[in-house]
Amino acid sequence: MNRVEIEERVIALISETMALPVEEMSDPATNLREDLGMDSMDFVDLLVDLERHLGHRVDRELLVDIRTVGQVVDLVDDLAARRAQADAAEAIR
Secondary structure: OOHHHHHHHHHHHHHHHHOOOHHHHOOOOOEOOOOOOOOHHHHHHHHHHHHHHHOOOOOHHHHOOOOEHHHHHHHHHHHHHHHHHHHHHHHHO
């Protein structure tokens, strides 16, 4: 999955979690709490959706400093890259 696909999927997940139109979060600087009104329960719902999408658990510590849509995209992109590297390393063995 490339960066654009990850961004589209993350925005769709946030849109579903918050029941808001995708257009409200098209700017990566959109603040999850201040601009979208995301509370701690919404964040947990998003985390569960991300874990389901990624196919593995996400360390909650990674989410502590997440504030914007762009930061969620960066996190998922990084986790996907790590997963791809781990899968490639496993395939070589």
